[in-house]
Amino acid sequence: MMDVSAELSRTLGKATLVEPGRLPAYATDKADFRGSTPAAAVRPRNAGDVAKALEFCNRRKLRVVARGAGSSLTGAAVPGGKWVVIDTSSLDRILEIHVQDRYAVVEPGATIGALNKRLARYGYFYPPDPASAAFATIGGSIGTNAGGLKAGLYGTTKDWVLGLEVVLPNGTVINTGSRTLKRSIGYDLTALLAGSEGTLGIITKAILKIWPLPEAHRMFAAYFGGMKGAVDTVAELEKLGIALSAAEFIDKSGLALVRKHNGIRIPPGSNYILIVETVSNKEAADRVLDQAIMIAKSNGALSTKPARSEGERADLFDARRHMLISSKEKAERTHRRVVIADIVVPLSQLHLSLREMHHAVARSSLDVILYGHAGEGNVHADIAYLPGDAKETKAMNALQTRFGEIAIKHCGSVSGEHGIGLEKKDLLKKEFAARSTSESIELMKRIKKQFDPNGILNPGKIFD
Amino acid sequence: MMDVSAELSRTLGKATLVEPGRLPAYATDKADFRGSTPAAAVRPRNAGDVAKALEFCNRRKLRVVARGAGSSLTGAAVPGGKWVVIDTSSLDRILEIHVQDRYAVVEPGATIGALNKRLARYGYFYPPDPASAAFATIGGSIGTNAGGLKAGLYGTTKDWVLGLEVVLPNGTVINTGSRTLKRSIGYDLTALLAGSEGTLGIITKAILKIWPLPEAHRMFAAYFGGMKGAVDTVAELEKLGIALSAAEFIDKSGLALVRKHNGIRIPPGSNYILIVETVSNKEAADRVLDQAIMIAKSNGALSTKPARSEGERADLFDARRHMLISSKEKAERTHRRVVIADIVVPLSQLHLSLREMHHAVARSSLDVILYGHAGEGNVHADIAYLPGDAKETKAMNALQTRFGEIAIKHCGSVSGEHGIGLEKKDLLKKEFAARSTSESIELMKRIKKQFDPNGILNPGKIFD
Numbered sequence: 001m002m003d004v005s006a007e008l009s010r011t012l013g014k015a016t017l018v019e020p021g022r023l024p025a026y027a028t029d030k031a032d033f034r035g036s037t038p039a040a041a042v043r044p045r046n047a048g049d050v051a052k053a054l055e056f057c058n059r060r061k062l063r064v065v066a067r068g069a070g071s072s073l074t075g076a077a078v079p080g081g082k083w084v085v086i087d088t089s090s091l092d093r094i095l096e097i098h099v100q101d102r103y104a105v106v107e108p109g110a111t112i113g114a115l116n117k118r119l120a121r122y123g124y125f126y127p128p129d130p131a132s133a134a135f136a137t138i139g140g141s142i143g144t145n146a147g148g149l150k151a152g153l154y155g156t157t158k159d160w161v162l163g164l165e166v167v168l169p170n171g172t173v174i175n176t177g178s179r180t181l182k183r184s185i186g187y188d189l190t191a192l193l194a195g196s197e198g199t200l201g202i203i204t205k206a207i208l209k210i211w212p213l214p215e216a217h218r219m220f221a222a223y224f225g226g227m228k229g230a231v232d233t234v235a236e237l238e239k240l241g242i243a244l245s246a247a248e249f250i251d252k253s254g255l256a257l258v259r260k261h262n263g264i265r266i267p268p269g270s271n272y273i274l275i276v277e278t279v280s281n282k283e284a285a286d287r288v289l290d291q292a293i294m295i296a297k298s299n300g301a302l303s304t305k306p307a308r309s310e311g312e313r314a315d316l317f318d319a320r321r322h323m324l325i326s327s328k329e330k331a332e333r334t335h336r337r338v339v340i341a342d343i344v345v346p347l348s349q350l351h352l353s354l355r356e357m358h359h360a361v362a363r364s365s366l367d368v369i370l371y372g373h374a375g376e377g378n379v380h381a382d383i384a385y386l387p388g389d390a391k392e393t394k395a396m397n398a399l400q401t402r403f404g405e406i407a408i409k410h411c412g413s414v415s416g417e418h419g420i421g422l423e424k425k426d427l428l429k430k431e432f433a434a435r436s437t438s439e440s441i442e443l444m445k446r447i448k449k450q451f452d453p454n455g456i457l458n459p460g461k462i463f464d
Numbered sequence: 465m466m467d468v469s470a471e472l473s474r475t476l477g478k479a480t481l482v483e484p485g486r487l488p489a490y491a492t493d494k495a496d497f498r499g500s501t502p503a504a505a506v507r508p509r510n511a512g513d514v515a516k517a518l519e520f521c522n523r524r525k526l527r528v529v530a531r532g533a534g535s536s537l538t539g540a541a542v543p544g545g546k547w548v549v550i551d552t553s554s555l556d557r558i559l560e561i562h563v564q565d566r567y568a569v570v571e572p573g574a575t576i577g578a579l580n581k582r583l584a585r586y587g588y589f590y591p592p593d594p595a596s597a598a599f600a601t602i603g604g605s606i607g608t609n610a611g612g613l614k615a616g617l618y619g620t621t622k623d624w625v626l627g628l629e630v631v632l633p634n635g636t637v638i639n640t641g642s643r644t645l646k647r648s649i650g651y652d653l654t655a656l657l658a659g660s661e662g663t664l665g666i667i668t669k670a671i672l673k674i675w676p677l678p679e680a681h682r683m684f685a686a687y688f689g690g691m692k693g694a695v696d697t698v699a700e701l702e703k704l705g706i707a708l709s710a711a712e713f714i715d716k717s718g719l720a721l722v723r724k725h726n727g728i729r730i731p732p733g734s735n736y737i738l739i740v741e742t743v744s745n746k747e748a749a750d751r752v753l754d755q756a757i758m759i760a761k762s763n764g765a766l767s768t769k770p771a772r773s774e775g776e777r778a779d780l781f782d783a784r785r786h787m788l789i790s791s792k793e794k795a796e797r798t799h800r801r802v803v804i805a806d807i808v809v810p811l812s813q814l815h816l817s818l819r820e821m822h823h824a825v826a827r828s829s830l831d832v833i834l835y836g837h838a839g840e841g842n843v844h845a846d847i848a849y850l851p852g853d854a855k856e857t858k859a860m861n862a863l864q865t866r867f868g869e870i871a872i873k874h875c876g877s878v879s880g881e882h883g884i885g886l887e888k889k890d891l892l893k894k895e896f897a898a899r900s901t902s903e904s905i906e907l908m909k910r911i912k913k914q915f916d917p918n919g920i921l922n923p924g925k926i927f928d
Contacts, residue, residue, distance in 0.1 A: 100699040101810035101841075123703065147646040156646045158655065159623045168903075175901040180808045181840040182611040182620045183877040184659050185892055186884060186926050187908045191622065191655030195648050212705040215748075235564040239587065241676040281748030284679075288745065344644045346565035376645040377565075413647040420650060428649055437639040439632075444651045446914040450907060462650050 004039040004062060004084060011056050012049055016042050018087060026085045028078060030071045030132075030324075032337045032387075033422060035078030038065075043090035047165060047173055047204035050086060054202065055171035057084050058456055064169075065458045066198045068109055068137030073340045074421025076144065076197045076461050086202055088139050094118050095205070103162055103179060104210050108139025108203045115208075124210045127154035130417065131321045139203050145195035147417035149246045149320070152238075152375025153279070154211070156417065158194035165205035166193060169452045179207055192447070197419050198458040200451040216285035217245060219277045219313045220306040222296035223270035227351035229300035230274040234374050235347055236295050237276070242288055246277035248320045250371040251354075254382075257326040257369070258319040267303040274301075274374060275316050323371050327382035331367070334386070339423070341381035341400055343407035344416030350377045353410050357381065360402045364395045378416035379403075401427070408434045420462045428463070468526060468548060469504040475520050476513055480506050482551060490549045492542060494535045494596075494788075496801045496851075497886060499542030502529075507554035511629060511637055511668035514550060518666065519635030521548050522920055528633075529922045530662040532573055532601030536608065537804045538885025540661045540925050550666055552603050558582050559669070567626055567643060568674050572603025572667045579672075588674045591618035594881070595785045603667045609659035611881035613710045613784070616702075616839025617743070618675070620881065622658035629669035630657060633916045643671055656911070661883050662922040664915040680749035681709060683741045683777045684770040686760040687734035691815035693764035694738040698838050699811055700759050701740070706752055710741035711839040712784040715818075718833040718846075721790040722783040731767040738765075738838060739780050787835050791846035795831070798850070803887070805845035805864055807871035808880030814841045817874050821845065824866045828859045842880035843867075865891065872898045884926045892927065 009017045018041035027037050039062070044050045057064045063083040070077050079085050092109035099122045106115055112126065112133040119125050130136050130148035140146075142164070147156045154160075163177025166189075177183065177190035193200055224230045227249070234247045250258065252271045258264060264273070274296070280288045293304045307313040324340065331338045345353045354370060357379065361368040372379040381403055385396040404414040404427035414420075414427035432438050441463050451457070473481045482505035491501050503526070508514045521528045527547040534541050543549050556573035563586045570579055576590065576597040583589050593612035594600050600610065606628070611620045618624075627641025630653075641647065641654035657664055688694045691713070698711045714722065716735045722728060728737070738760070744752045757768045771777040788804065795802045809817045818834060821843065825832040836843040845867055849860040868878040868891035878884075878891035896902050905927050915921070 098810065098812070099703060100812045102702070103810070123705075145646075145648045145652070147648075151646050155619075155623060156648075158652060159619060172903050173900075174904050174907070175899045176904065178808075178877045179810055179875045180842075180877055180880070182609075182615050182808055182842060182880050184609045184611075184620075184879045184881050184883045185877050185895065186659070186905070187664075187911055188609070188622060188655050188659050189904060189907065191652050191658075194655075195650070195652050200651075212703055215705050238566065239563060239676055241587075241679050281745045281752065283747035283751065284745030287747065344642075344646055346562065346567075346643055348562065348564045378644075378646060411643045413642045413644055413649050415648045416644070416646050417648050419648045431649065435639045436637075439636050440638050440640065440653060441650070443638070443653065443914060447651055447911055450910040450914065 002060070008040050008042060008053065008056060011052055012042060016044060016049055018043055026067065026079055029073065029075060031073040031339050033075030033078050035075065036081035038079040038083045038085045041085035041087050043087045045090065047167055050167045050202050050204050051171040051173060053084065053086055054167055054169050058169045058454055061454055061456060063456050063459055066139065066202045068140035069111070069135045071132050071136050072140060072144065072421060073418045074423040076419050076421035077140065089137060091204065097122065099124060101179065102181060102210055104208050106138050106206050106208055108137060108206060110138050112136055112138060112141060119210055123213050125213055126160065126208055126210055128157040128160055131324065138206055142194050142203060142206060143197050144417065144419035147373065147376065147378065149248060149373065151373060152247060153243055153245050158191050160209045161190055161194055161206055162209050163207035164190050164193055164203050166201035166203055168201050169454060169456050177207060181209065195419065197421065197461050199448055199461055200457065214279035216282040217277055217279045218285050218289035218306065219275065219316055220289060220293055220304055221316055222274045222276070222301040222304045223267050224272045224274060224301055225269050227272050227354045230272055230374060231347060231351045232299045233274060233296045236299070237292055242292060243279045244276060244375055245279045246275060247373065247375040248275040249273065249374045250320060250323060251369060254323055254369040254371045257330060258323065264319060270302050275320055323369065324382060327369055327384065331384035336384040336386050338382045338384050339396060339400065340418065341383065341403045342416050342418040343379050343403050343412055343414060345377040345407055345410040345412030347377045349410035349412065350374065353406050354379065356406045357403055360399060364399055366392060366395050366399065368399065376416065377412065404430060422461060425463060472504050472506060472517065472520060475516055476506060480508060480513055482507055490531065490543055493537065493539060495537040495803050497539030497542050499539065500545035502543040502547045502549045505549035505551050507551045509554065511631055514631045514666050514668050515635040515637055517548065517550055518631055518633050522633045522918055525918050525920060527920050527923055530603065530666045532604035533575070533599045535596050535600050536604060536885060537882045538887040540608065540883050540885035541604065542886070553601060555668060561586065563588060565643065566645060566674055568672050570602050570670050570672055572601060572670065574602050576600055576602060576605060583674055587677050589677055590624065590672055590674055592621040592624055595788065602670055606658050606667060606670060607661050608881065608883035611837065611840065611842065613712060613837065615837060616711060617707055617709050622655050624673045625654055625658055625670055626673050627671035628654050628657055628667050630665035630667055632665050633918060633920050641671060645673065659883065661885065661925050663912055663925055664921065678743035680746040681741055681743045682749050682753035682770065683739065683780060684753060684757055684768055685780055686738045686740070686765040686768045687731050688736045688738060688765055689733050691736050691818045694736055694838060695811060695815045696763045697738065697760045700763065701756055706756060707743045708740060708839055709743045710739060711837065712739040713737065713838045714784060714787065714835040715833060718787055718835045721794060722787065728783060734766050739784055787833065788846060791833055791848065795848035800848040800850050802846045802848050803860060803864070804882065805847065805867040806880050806882040807843050807867050807876055807878060809841040809871055809874040809876030811841045813874035813876065814838060817870050818843065820870045821867055824863060828863055830856060830859050830863065832863065840880065841876065868894060886925060889927060
């Protein structure tokens with residue numbers, strides 16, 4: 001049997017190989033999807049290293065997965081046995097920032113947080129903002145077409161990627177897109193790569209559109225008995241042209257968790273918190289906030305609370321941002337794991353979908369927290385279950401399936417922003433079948449073959 | 465020889481066939497690209513008709529081009545001899561408007577203008593706004609990934625298409641994307657179709673994201689001696705977070721044309737007009753306008769003029785919007801035609817690029833007007849030439865090539881928003897070669913083959 005590590009070491013130099021003792025850490029992701037310890041892992045220093053590694057693997061038909069922070073939640077970043085991991089977290093430089101031209105050039109292993117810290121110096125930011133932005137990498141977030149807290153206003157990752165440097169399995173380096181804010185130069189390979197979960201090529205550089213920080217923002221929390229009031233609040237604000245850079249909701253069981261950490265006081269009878277951030281011109285900030293709070297009240301908010309300081313604002317944001325971590329901490333106390341559903345429906349269907357999701361949860365024996373991005377109708381469900389327990393595992397799978405079916409029923413999708421990975425392949429098939437477009441999966445498979453004829457790049461993810 | 469018209473008539477019904485006398489009109493587009501009179505043209509009533517027509521053509525390997533308003537500027541919508549035209553202007557219904565869910569479902573033959581007229585009733589709009597919006601169709605604008613006047617603030621067409629119904633050459637109907645504002649469900653076929661110039665499938669329905677109209681807008685014109693001041697004005701405004709829904713420029717020769725129609729008074733020494741529209745909250749509108757004018761002055765504006773009424777605003781916008789029509793009217797007086805270059809560069813390279821373009825124009829004998837979208841560094845050049853005249857034709861081609869080279873040199877692209885069509889195939893190759901990514905064209909060709917194995921859909925456009 002070939003010693004992959006030793007051969008790769010000869011090809012790339014010893015320094016780029018990950019020490020064998022650290023390989024087991026690659027076998028899982030942030031949602032505890034279990035793959036296998038890979039045969040080897042490489043920390044490339046540049047696109048040349050990635051090209052060499054891929055060429056090596058392609059010749060030997062070794063399977064490869066690119067991995068950034070490993071914070072995927074669907075198993076997309078998890079290798080199988082005898083695979084090679086390309087750990088792009090070593091490619092973490094912010095190479096160029098062009099404020100006047102509104103773009104930055106970044107390596108895939110840079111975190112979104114690091115990029116935004118750098119951009120803030122210039123009064124700019126990169127809008128895609130998954131809750132994991134502090135540690136999620138640019139490469140991974142492009143791979144899943146990450147959405148996040150600001151997607152209602154700013155769109156998702158694919159709207160912010162102007163171009164990519166990508167290594168194909170045969171070692172060819174291609175450059176997609178351009179350094180301009182628009183272009184119409186043939187098929188949009190950049191957009192095709194966004195959301196492709198590492199199955200078409202490995203990104204070694206990204207040209208990202210950046211945006212000036214807004215003049216002013218305000219934040220408030222509103223508590224509702226039912227989600228309909230929250231949905232109507234968001235819809236009415238949007239209709240008035242009030243720009244919402246966040247409209248996050250958390251259900252009662254989620255609130256119970258975050259209250260302990262963030263000094264949040266939940267009025268009696270409330271089943272949902274809605275956390276809204278408005279952006280506006282500075283003159284309008286207070287009027288917009290007042291108007292938004294009034295609209296929340298007129299839609300039945302039981303109580304409302306504006307954030308009076310940056311500290312209070314951070315508390316509210318952190319409550320939402322740390323939801324998954326809080327879920328996992330709670331679950332771990334009973335040795336449970338958490339998997340995360342990620343459905344998306346049109347806003348008008350959000351409260352109906354949530355009602356059906358709550359019904360499904362009530363009929364199961366599991367601990368489930370529902371929360372998400374109200375503006376885009378994107379619901380996450382943290383489902384805690386005991387992996388060794390057949391009944392709980394079955395119940396968890398049944399819930400995942402049910403949630404997907406609810407999304408499909410309400411004109412939605414089975415994945416809003418986490419991607420398909422290993423987890424949602426069956427649901428993806430269901431969604432496409434429901435829309436009479438099963439042919440689309442065949443098209444995707446044929447497209448993959450054009451990039452990756454030997455099928456070495458993250459096979460078995462998205463589709464089989 | 466097969467009588468295509470008669471056979472199609474038997475397959476689809478006589479009513480969908482275009483009368484023979486009207487076929488010659490399909491041979492050209494708005495930039496006077498000359499193709500051939502097609503063998504037949506079909507006006508489908510629904511996706512089923514398109515599927516039948518495509519299946520018919522695919523079996524017989526007849527070439528097909530989809531065509532909306534025919535307002536393409538690159539020859540993309542022009543058929544060859546013996547081709548079949550699918551005239552989608554008959555599919556012009558606005559099927560659904562979902563304000564709360566922020567999307568509309570539209571047939572490809574609806575014009576952008578008609579859609580916006582309907583949306584305005586609800587206080588919403590569809591942001592992609594090519595100068596031709598009054599007659600350009602949704603299908604055609606998706607085919608070229610149209611940008612337009614508002615692209616600096618709102619992005620281009622691909623950012624606004626959530627999903628598509630598309631007929632493949634074999635008659636299969638696929639549905640891409642979804643009715644949600646985000647999704648991560650495999651490869652983004654929607655984005656792949658946007659900008660594909662009818663070479664992959666024929667769009668029969670589009671799910672488009674819509675947006676609330678801004679609270680307030682203001683407009684002003686500023687005149688500059690050189691473009692550097694205009695570029696710095698735009699950059700400074702954007703850096704301050706002032707939202708610009710238009711930042712249009714026209715050079716001196718263009719101004720000379722529009723002045724006659726729009727009562728525009730050009731101060732001595734000015735070589736460029738910059739037309740800026742700001743959007744803001746209502747409280748901020750006047751401050752933002754004053755601030756913007758002050759910034760224009762501090763960057764050397766020779767004079768500035770705010771639009772004091774809707775009439776004055778329309779005059780300024782129309783001056784820019786009708787530029788191409790004005791150019792053509794002027795050219796026609798000497799029996800000349802106008803072709804339009806469409807390069808795009810990063811904003812910081814705009815004045816340098818324009819300077820080099822003006823040099824090239826000065827060295828040629830042709831009448832050329834330079835204008836475009838400053839915010840995205842997108843320059844159009846209306847080049848008038850006498851088609852029968854070998855010297856002028858050669859000079860025109862040389863200018864097109866030179867402009868493309870200037871774009872490439874300044875990190876830009878050879879097409880900002882009009883697409884490649886027949887016109888810019890060589891320039892596309894040049895651009896990709898300069899970026900060491902000629903492999904990308906091969907990938908595009910292989911992708912096309914997966915959609916269109918017989919190569920019947922608009923062959924010879926984008927690439928050979």
